[in-house]
Amino acid sequence: MNKTSTIAGQALRDMFSAATTWLEKSSADIDALNVFPVPDGDTGTNMMLTMRSTMEEAYRAPDNSASGVARAMAKGALMGARGNSGVILSQIWRGMAQGLDGKESFNTAEMAEALKKSAEVAYKGVSNPVEGTMLTVMKDAAKEAQAQVEKGEEDIIALLEAVVTAAGDSVARTPRLLKVLKDAGVVDAGGQGIYTILEGALRFLKGETELMRLRKPQIIVSDLPLTVPLPQAIGVDEIPFGYCTEFLIKGEKMDSEVIRKRMEKKGESLIVVGDESAVRIHIHTLDPGTVVQFATKLGTLHQVSIRNMDEQHQDFLEMQKERMPTTDTAVIVVASGDGLIDVFGSLGAAAVIPGGQTMNPSTKDILQAVQSVPSENVIILPNNKNIILTAGQVQSLTEKKIKVVPTKTIPQGVVALLAFDYEADFKANAEIMEKALSSVKTIEVTKSVRATRINGLQIKRRQPIGLLDDELIAAGDTDMDVINKILAKINMKQAEVVTIYYGAEVEVEEAEQISASITDKYPKVQVELIKGNQPHYSYILSIE
Amino acid sequence: MAIRIVTDTLADITGDLAAQLGVTVVPLYVRFGEEVYRDRVDITSEDFYRRLVNEPKLPSTTQPTPNDFAEVYKKLSQETDEILVIVVSSKLSGTFQSATQAKDYFKGKARIEIVDSLTVAMAEGLIVVAAAKAVKEGASLEKVAEMARKASSRSHLIAYFDTLKYLAKGGRIGKAKEFLGSMLSVKQILTVKDGEMAPLTRVRSMRAGLDYLYSVVASHQNNIEGLAVEHTTNPEDADVLVERLGAIYPKARILRSIISPVIGTYSGPNAMAVTILEAEKK
Numbered sequence: 001m002n003k004t005s006t007i008a009g010q011a012l013r014d015m016f017s018a019a020t021t022w023l024e025k026s027s028a029d030i031d032a033l034n035v036f037p038v039p040d041g042d043t044g045t046n047m048m049l050t051m052r053s054t055m056e057e058a059y060r061a062p063d064n065s066a067s068g069v070a071r072a073m074a075k076g077a078l079m080g081a082r083g084n085s086g087v088i089l090s091q092i093w094r095g096m097a098q099g100l101d102g103k104e105s106f107n108t109a110e111m112a113e114a115l116k117k118s119a120e121v122a123y124k125g126v127s128n129p130v131e132g133t134m135l136t137v138m139k140d141a142a143k144e145a146q147a148q149v150e151k152g153e154e155d156i157i158a159l160l161e162a163v164v165t166a167a168g169d170s171v172a173r174t175p176r177l178l179k180v181l182k183d184a185g186v187v188d189a190g191g192q193g194i195y196t197i198l199e200g201a202l203r204f205l206k207g208e209t210e211l212m213r214l215r216k217p218q219i220i221v222s223d224l225p226l227t228v229p230l231p232q233a234i235g236v237d238e239i240p241f242g243y244c245t246e247f248l249i250k251g252e253k254m255d256s257e258v259i260r261k262r263m264e265k266k267g268e269s270l271i272v273v274g275d276e277s278a279v280r281i282h283i284h285t286l287d288p289g290t291v292v293q294f295a296t297k298l299g300t301l302h303q304v305s306i307r308n309m310d311e312q313h314q315d316f317l318e319m320q321k322e323r324m325p326t327t328d329t330a331v332i333v334v335a336s337g338d339g340l341i342d343v344f345g346s347l348g349a350a351a352v353i354p355g356g357q358t359m360n361p362s363t364k365d366i367l368q369a370v371q372s373v374p375s376e377n378v379i380i381l382p383n384n385k386n387i388i389l390t391a392g393q394v395q396s397l398t399e400k401k402i403k404v405v406p407t408k409t410i411p412q413g414v415v416a417l418l419a420f421d422y423e424a425d426f427k428a429n430a431e432i433m434e435k436a437l438s439s440v441k442t443i444e445v446t447k448s449v450r451a452t453r454i455n456g457l458q459i460k461r462r463q464p465i466g467l468l469d470d471e472l473i474a475a476g477d478t479d480m481d482v483i484n485k486i487l488a489k490i491n492m493k494q495a496e497v498v499t500i501y502y503g504a505e506v507e508v509e510e511a512e513q514i515s516a517s518i519t520d521k522y523p524k525v526q527v528e529l530i531k532g533n534q535p536h537y538s539y540i541l542s543i544e
Numbered sequence: 545m546a547i548r549i550v551t552d553t554l555a556d557i558t559g560d561l562a563a564q565l566g567v568t569v570v571p572l573y574v575r576f577g578e579e580v581y582r583d584r585v586d587i588t589s590e591d592f593y594r595r596l597v598n599e600p601k602l603p604s605t606t607q608p609t610p611n612d613f614a615e616v617y618k619k620l621s622q623e624t625d626e627i628l629v630i631v632v633s634s635k636l637s638g639t640f641q642s643a644t645q646a647k648d649y650f651k652g653k654a655r656i657e658i659v660d661s662l663t664v665a666m667a668e669g670l671i672v673v674a675a676a677k678a679v680k681e682g683a684s685l686e687k688v689a690e691m692a693r694k695a696s697s698r699s700h701l702i703a704y705f706d707t708l709k710y711l712a713k714g715g716r717i718g719k720a721k722e723f724l725g726s727m728l729s730v731k732q733i734l735t736v737k738d739g740e741m742a743p744l745t746r747v748r749s750m751r752a753g754l755d756y757l758y759s760v761v762a763s764h765q766n767n768i769e770g771l772a773v774e775h776t777t778n779p780e781d782a783d784v785l786v787e788r789l790g791a792i793y794p795k796a797r798i799l800r801s802i803i804s805p806v807i808g809t810y811s812g813p814n815a816m817a818v819t820i821l822e823a824e825k826k
Contacts, residue, residue: 042604045575078649082573083606084638087645090610346727347746418730418746422722423737439752496749499728526749528729544748 003155004205008105009069013058015201016073018212020051022200023193026217030196033189033219043189046083051197053080054093065104070097070114085190088122088134092194095121108159112145115163132177134190140170141198160202167195171220187220195220242267242286244307251299252277259298266291329426330375333413334361334383334391337534340410340501347417350375356410357536360386363393370398377401377426379433383413385470403430408470409442410501410534411542442469443486443541445479464538479506479538480514484521490543492522499542501532506539514539547626547679547688550616552608552639553583554632555661555669556774556801565676570616572639572806573606583806592805593777597813602713605806607638613646621652626685629658630672630692635739636664636716657689660696662739666772666801667701670821673770673799698769698822702744702760704753705732706814714810717741733757750778750814754785757818765792770821772799777813785818 007015023044030044057076061068074097077090098121099114100106106114119142123129144166148159174188175181181188196217203212245267249259254276267285285291288306295301330350335341336359341352350373355361370378378400380391385408395402403426407413419436421429444467451461459465459475466474466482468489476482498518502511508531515529532540546566551557553571562569571582574592576599581587583605596603613629620627634640640660647656661668671692678688708724711717717724718740723732726746731753733744747753761771771793775782786798803811811817 045604046606079609079611081609081611081642084641086606087610087638087641343727346725347730348722414728418748421745422743423735496751526729530727544752 004157005154006105006107007066007111007156009061009064009066011205012066013055013061013069013073015204016051016058016197017055018204018209019197019200020048020055022203022212022217023051023196024048026196026219029217029219030189030192033186033192043083043085043193046086047089047190047193047197049082050077050080050086050089053077054090056080066100066106067097067103070100073097085134085193088190089193091122091124092118092138095119108145108153108156109149111156111159112142112149115142115145118142130178132174132181132191133188134194136174136177137167137170137188137191137194141167141194157202157205160198160205164195164199164202167191167198168220171195192220242284243288245281245283245285245288245291245305247281247292247295247304248302249281249295249299250277250302254298262294263291266294328375329377329379329420329429330373331379331381331417331420332366332369332373333381333417334366334387335410335413335534337501337504337532339531339533343414343501343530343532344417347414348420349381349417350378355387356384356534357386360384360390363390363397366391366394367397370394370400370402375400378403379426379430380404381407381413381416381433383407383410401426403427405430405433405437407437409444410532410540411440411442411499411544412437414499414542415440415544439544441490441543443467443483443539443543444470444537445482445539445541446537448475479510480517483514483518483539483541487518487521487543492525492543495522495525495543497526497528497542497544498522499528499530499544501530501534501540501542503538503540504533504535511539546624547628547685548620548624549672549676549679550613550620550627550629550643551668551672552631552637553804554637554639554664554807555630555672556666556772556804556807557669557672558584558801561673561799561801565673567672567676568616568620570608570612570639570643572608572637572804574603574805574809575605576603577601581805583804587805589776589802589805589808593808593813596805596808597777602710603805603809604714605809607642610642610645610649613643614650617646617650617654617656618652621650621654625654627654627656628675628679628685628688628692629656630661630668630675631658632664632668633662633736633739634660635662635718636736636741655685657685659689659692660739661692661699662696663699663701663736665701665703665803665807665817666774666799666819667699667736667821669799669801670770670772670819671695671699674821695821698824700760700764700820700822701736701817702757702819703734703811703817704747704750704757704815705734705811706750707812708732710812711741711810716810719743750781753816754781754788757785757816758788761789761818761820762792764820764822767823768793768820769823770799770819771797772801772817772819774801774803774817774819776803776808776811776815778816781814781816785816789818 027044027048031042054073054077058069058073061072074093077093081087081090095118096114099117119139122135122138129135141163145163148162153159171187171191174191267283332351333344333349334353334355335344336354336356344352351369353361353365353369382388382391388406391404405416407416415436416433419433421432448459448463448465452459455472457475464476464479464482466486468486474482474485500515515527519527550568571585574581574583629643631639631643643658661671674695675688675692678691719742720734723743730746732746733756735742735744773782773786
């Protein structure tokens with residue numbers, strides 16, 4: 001391969017022009033990564049627009065010296081900087097211009113110096129530099145350039161190649177440095193942008209213009225698996241995790257897809273990224289030996305890392321602990337029916353104790369749930385009058401602070417949980433939640449277990465009966481009949497939202513009919529239908 | 545020469561009030577696809593919300609460029625040698641960054657103090673109002689800047705969000721993400737805490753939301769220096785709230801504003817906010 005030992009202004013301009021076009025192709029993909037740091041719109045689009053302005057100015061440079069072009073670029077970047085990422089990018093060009101000041105052209109050493117200056121100026125530009133962002137990527141890129149120069153590298157293409165790889169690795173590492181990225185399972189968008197620009201410049205210098213027309217930049221995949229927060233304590237059982245195995249293969253004409261297929265069966269969490277000359281592998285495997293053996297046939301291995309994940313898992317558990325609660329109060333609820341359990345879970349209940357009508361949980365069941373949550377302050381919503389006393393017993397068995405908000409029905413439990421105030425303290429919250437109970441009326445529809453006479457109602461066995469706020473007040477021929485009778489007794493003018501939770505034995509069509517009929521009768525009310533899947537009660541209605 | 549105050553459009557200080565206070569407002573940008581508009585300059589709030597609801601693709605936003613601020617500094621420096629800049633929370637926008645960088649590029653003589661309000665909307669706006677008052681009373685640049693920085697902890701934003709869709713999509717959800725994923729349709733009450741969005745509580749209807757907003761203001765009764773009510777697409781609801789608040793605070797002193805397009809990009813339609821500047825403890 002021909003060696004490129006110096007670059008003058010013309011080539012500097014052309015390589016970053018090509019890089020801008022390259023970036024443009026993936027700006028939407030980069031936008032999709034956007035989670036942090038100071039999210040200001042779409043990182044990809046912002047960087048692309050900033051680069052456009054940068055390059056427009058580059059063509060207005062007074063001369064073709066590297067110094068002149070770089071200065072023009074810095075000016076264009078400053079003028080057109082968009083978004084946070086654009087601003088930092090403009091700092092990078094500013095640093096570049098400082099590094100190349102007075103130079104007609106530059107060699108590898110001068111380029112490394114300019115990159116170093118870029119990183120320094122970029123850091124300086126940010127009041128509160130955060131690692132795991134484009135700053136880190138730029139710094140790592142500059143560091144690699146320096147390392148290459150120290151190694152005696154005189155070919156600019158070779159230097160840039162190493163810099164691009166280092167930038168790519170740095171991007172892949174961003175989720176390790178920044179929790180928000182890890183939580184979202186993405187790499188830093190700005191870092192990806194920097195990588196893409198450098199990669200575009202490199203490809204241009206390598207003469208891959210045709211290929212750049214046809215292909216699209218690759219988004220670096222985070223080398224950490226996406227972790228979903230688990231509500232319950234995990235790791236109680238010893239699960240073998242095996243070894244987290246990572247390395248880079250350098251070779252020729254490698255095909256990531258083929259490698260991926262070959263690797264797929266060797267483990268889990270497989271990530272294969274790279275191009276035909278360098279492929280990065282990440283895999284969780286019980287047998288790292290065979291993975292490495294296979295890889296050595298493809299090329300040379302670099303940065304090999306094999307770590308025991310059982311050890312890592314301990315760290316992970318520690319991390320889990322600190323990431324969960326944003327308030328020091330946990331709310332736990334009693335409910336049965338997977339639909340209702342999901343509703344409570346989705347509203348932020350820290351734990352759900354299975355139980356309800358006819359299957360009241362024991363004090364021990366509730367105590368266990370109390371102990372399982374990471375908070376010292378626990379509010380219990382029994383959601384049934386027969387469980388309120390049991391829940392009250394728990395305080396004498398634990399050192400945690402317990403408050404029982406006496407919810408007698410599921411809808412009361414829901415309004416109590418919704419009323420939870422993130423800024424209020426434990427005691428105030430229990431009060432706020434209890435106060436909220438009066439804002440809801442509950443209708444429960446079930447079938448009578450025997451013939452009886454109660455509250456002036458003559459009830460046959462298996463007949464649909466309805467309770468309003470825990471009091472039996474209606475019997476009818478059908479569930480709908482019962483619901484209508486009870487609704488007629490409520491002042492529906494005050495009502496805004498009716499939520500219908502239908503039970504495990506109810507067909508969805510029937511539930512939809514009931515929902516539609518309520519909407520018909522009370523058009524101002526918003527009706528919501530939820531599959532509660534609760535046993536015994538065909539319908540539970542919440543009227544707020 | 546009097547101190548001149550600069551803020552951004554997110555403070556929701558609109559035309560008349562800005563003129564009356566003598567405040568210069570620097571716009572952020574809102575973008576629908578390829579079309580870029582200066583917040584409140586090239587697009588009115590009314591137009592914006594109409595498009596927000598009707599267009600399939602959500603808009604996006606960007607901070608002012610350093611150059612935008614540098615231009616303002618340059619212009620003002622012909623009239624004054626002291627400039628106070630109060631901007632939206634640096635955790636919600638890079639505007640603080642741009643304002644700070646512009647200071648480096650600005651070559652004029654004026655002294656410039658930049659204050660990160662750590663909040664947004666009229667919670668930021670009420671700080672600007674308080675600063676303008678202090679300037680009028682003749683306080684020094686340092687004193688006013690210090691007052692503004694301290695005022696941040698006295699300035700509360702309580703916002704009613706009909707949906708979190710826009711906030712989540714825009715990446716600014718912060719700790720309010722705990723409210724995502726609800727299986728019931730709920731409305732969220734959010735606040736700004738430590739500079740970023742944070743959850744307060746949830747309600748199931750606008751009316752319950754208004755009740756909550758009212759109750760927060762009521763809890764500060766007799767301790768209110770400034771109060772503002774803002775809406776997006778629903779002035780009638782804001783009217784109702786202001787009417788009610790009239791019972792605990794002089795109605796004529798309640799500032800009204802429309803939430804700017806840039807914030808509207810994240811709040812979505814049917815959002816409302818009350819902001820309270822607590823009186824300083826004597």
